[in-house]
Amino acid sequence: MGASTGDLVNRAAFRTVSAQDQARLDEIARQTPRQSRQSKGAWADALKAAHPNLSAADAAVIVGVVKRVIARRAAYRTVSAQDRARLDEIKAATPQLPGQSKGAWADALKAAHPDLSAADAAITVGSFKDDIARRTAFRTVSAQDQARLDEIARQTPQLPGQSKGAWADALKAAHPDLSAADAAIIVGAVKQDIAKRAAFQTVSAQDQARLDEIAAVTPRLPGQSKGAWADALKAAHPDLSAADAAIIVNAVKQDIAKRTAFQTVSAQDHARLDEIARQTPQLQGQSKGAWADALKAAHPDLSAADAAAIVGAVKRVIARRAAFQTVSAQDQARLDEIARQTPRLPGQSKGAWADALKAAHPDLSAADAAIIVGSVKHNIVKRAAFRTVSAQDQARLDEIARQTPRQSRQSKGAWADALKAAHPDLSAADAATIVGALKDDIAVRAAFRTVSAQDQARLDEIAAVTPRQGRSNAAWADALKAAHPDLSAADAATIVGAAKDEIARRAAFRTVSAQDQARLDELARQTPQLPGQSNAAWADALKAAHPDLSAADAAVIVGAIKQDIAKRAAFRTVSAQDQARLDEIAAATPRQGGSNAAWADALKAAHPDLSAADAAITVGSFKDDIARRTAFRTVSAQDQARLDEIARQTPQLPGQSKGAWADALKAAHPDLSAADAAIIVGAVKQDIAKRAAFQTVSAQDQARLDEIAAVTPRLPGQSKGAWADALKAAHPDLSAADAAIVVGAVRRDIAVRTAFQTVSAQDQARLDEIARQTPQLPGQSKGAWADALKAAHPDLSAADAAIIVGASKKRIARRAAFKVI
Incomplete structure (x- = not known):
């Protein structure tokens, strides 16, 4: 006892x-x-x-x-020979004094080496990282933050006999917006220990009721551990997320997420991973990390996620291992040169080294810095040195922060909400920069996912028809999609409170026609995923076997996002002639150790006629990312002077987002085009063109379109595209341009829909005959089919080919087969 x-x-x-x-x-x-x-x-x-x-x-x-x-x-506590030498140097410079405790010695090491991390100090003095990390010397904050925390501690002091955890709970009760990180600093504990406490795992009343119901259905048994209870909850509620289970059992999400019950994969994936594990089994005494390295060595295409599932670890832990941070030989040589020029100093932490690398190499990306210092991109990208903005933008953000300063006890998220309330046009990106957080973390907050009253009512109706009922965000989104087939990923994400990207990659939201699905299934059958082959490597193999396969189709087959596949070398193919031209450009202006974007700027400076598309192929990036850079948005001196004058007359207001500024410019200058507005505010033309202010019509036309919308209103759960189709069915003469204005979309997105590609009965018969004579082959993409149609029918126009294959005229017209002279 x-x-x-x-x-x-x-x-x-x-x-x-x-x-x-x-x-x-x-x-x-x-x-x-x-x-x-x-x-x-x-x-x-x-x-x-x-x-x-x-x-x-x-x-x-x-x-x-x-x-x-x-x-x-x-x-x-083994470290590399290089790190050991560095730590020995620190130890020799600041040795342990007679009678000095490990903690006091660590403090002295920190004082002598300000960049020394808690982990390195712990190794040096022979203690635990957690024990060192909670010491005052290693929990430095800005003078402003320290004053804020001291005030919180003064208002709610530690009571006699009160433990650190209990004090943290009391602080949270008195200061509801207090973060676990801040509370840990005040009470002198580790953030993780505070974050797992019930008081810091607050959820909405609706979510709490849902979790309480789950706990009541599957209560904790006598003697059952938290982990075992979580497993039982998962078994009874298959859609339960690790985050929700952790809240119920009062544990940390990471601890629950690594449990086998929460690392479920499809039967097909499970068989594939079992085969990999069978071929490269865990050796006697081999740790999970070492086994993951061995799996990677034997199966080079194995992803960190798959390796983590096999060895029973967390993806993040595996992903940061050197074996899983492979880069091309060319990139590795570039990064090695950067590291050689700015080596790690004795006592310098990974974060501080990354900052030094950024200072010496301003174009260095967070991803590259993370590889050099041996950290995770996520940890580096949030550092101030990597969140640089222009002097003009910084002044604007500083003014916003001055008008709405951080209140005592206010967390970063709560401060962001307050900034949004005071500055409704503030973007998530700008708010994240001000409060020192990640854009994604701010963007998912309710304050930044605002929709119109009309859309909110529509989404509320969908949620009422298909309520959550204890489901996770993802499972609820799937159920919403099943009940409302036209529901977009964006709308579903707003309803369930998740990020659009997380929902868009789910199978339920990547639906294709029965005909296309059959075609893709045939491709997958011909080129199946091999044991140990990652999704991306499988996509490469599919491309090699089916050269006409598009990135979009490959993404559907392998279960990935189109953007992730499109950036792979196998899917950025150009003609031999164009490749030779781009190689010549790259040779004339080689990469000098900078980021993709900096290299693109240098290429543009040396080759003024270089397009954003060609630059993107050369540097290995996306066209959109390059096209928005200043160097690629050049205009004549006369036009620049005209745009500067417009910007001078209607300047960007403090807290005003780029979109809101564009609207203001349009209001002051009604003839301003979306293209010109985009150049002024520093945005992409497409993003500006879809804004209501730039889709203006005459009062007479607006009345006509309002009448159409009244006759055929948007149904609950109906996407913009589906609504446009319904409008076209009810109003056959409705143009794509008018339909786009009604539904609030871009004309191009509506024009490619089947309902808007109508032709006369005579023309349809003619096109059907052409399609019959030259049908689409198994695995053949729309573009390749169009090429085949052109070869068989030389007089076929791009417009007709686009109707047959179900693509846009613009996309077909740019293909080599249709640019004959």
Whole structure:
């Protein structure tokens, strides 16, 4: 009776592992048994020496102690020879004084080496990272933030006998917007320990009721651990997310997400991963990370996600391993040169080194910096050095922050909401820059997902017809799509409270016609996914076997996003003649260690006639990303002077987004085109052209279109495209341009829809005959079919070919077969 948690954790009954893992550990123990008078720690060291890949967790299970005790031993805190030399240099410069504790020594090391990370300090002094990270010297914040936190602590001080956790709860109760990170700094704890507390895992009343219902249906059994309860919840509620399960059982999302029950894959994927694991099994004493490296070596196309599923780890942990951060030989040489020019200094943390790299190489991307320093892009991109904006934009954002400053106790998210309330046109990107957060984290907040009152009513109606009923965001989105087939990914994301990209990649939202699905299934049958082959590598193989396969079709087959596939080298093919021309340009202006964008700018400067499309192919980026850069939005001196004058007359207001500024420019200058407005505000023409202010019509035409919309209103759950089709069916003479104005879309998106590509009965018969004579072959893309039609029918126009294959005239007209002279 009265045993501590640590005492219980040591007992075998509380350290259960799978039968397979137990057999592996028993074999390790048999090969290196405990010697007479050998302590558990010394035995663990001997096990590590005999089995270098043995993890601290596995060693702890074998010798019967807590992982933490083993993890701090020198044998288990191995670092590279380069890092060891760096840390030894720090240690020699600031040695431990007589009688100085490890904590005090760490403080002294930090004082002498301000960039020293808690992890490096812990290795140097022989302690735990968590123990060092919570020390005041390693929890530095700005003077402004420190004053804010001191004020919070003064208003809600620690009571006599109150633990750090209880104090944090009290702080949260008194200051509802207080983040776990800030609370941890105040109470002197680790953020993760505070974040898992119930008080900091707040959800909406609606979500809490939903989770309470799930917990009531599947309650925790006597003696059941949090993990086992989470597994039971998942079994009873298959759509339950790791995040929701963690809230119910009062655990951390990451701990739940790595459990087998929450790493479910399709039967097909499971068979593929099992085959990979069979070919490259885990060796005796091999840690999960080392096994993942071995899997990658044996299966070069294996993704970090798949490797994590096989070894039973978190994707993020695997993705940061060197074996999974492979780059081309050319890129590696470029990054090595950058690292050589700006090497890591003694005591310098990864983040500080990344900042130094950015200062020395202003065009260095967060992704490249992360590879150099051995970190994750996500951690680097949020650093101030990598969130640079122009002096003009910085002044604008500073003014917004001055007008709506961060309040005492206010979290970054709450501050962003307040900024949005005070500046309704503020974009998520700008708000993220001001508060020091990621755009994606801000964009999903309710304040930044505003829709019109009409659209909100429509979405509320959809949600009422198909309520959540305990489902995860993704599962609810699937159910909404099933009940409302015309529902767009954007609308579904707004309803469920997720990001559009997360919903758009789900199978339910990547629907294709029965005819196209059959064609894609045939391609997948001819070129199936091989064991260990990642989605991207499979897409490359599909492209090699079916050269006319589009990135969109390949993405549907492999279950990925079109953009991710489109950027792959295999899908950025150009003619031999064009490739030779681009190679010549690249040779004349080679990459000088900068980012893709900086190289594109240099190419444009050296080759003024270079298009954004060609530059994107050369540097390996997207056309849209290059096209919006200043260097590629050149206008004549006369036009630039005209646009500058317009911008001077109607300047961007503090807090005003690019879109809102464009609207204001249009209001002041009614004849301003979307193209000119886009150049002034620094946006893409398409984004401006779809705004209501730039789709103006006469009062007479507006009345006519309003009447059409009144006769055929938008139905609940109906997408813009489906509504346009319904309008066309009810009003056969309606043009694509008018339909686009009614539904609030771009004319091009409406014009390519089948309902708007109507031809006379005589022409339709003629086109049907052409299609019959030259049908679409299995695996043949629309573009390739159009080429075949042109070859068989030389007089066929691009417009007619586009109608036959179901594409836009513009897309077909630019193909080589239709540009004959």
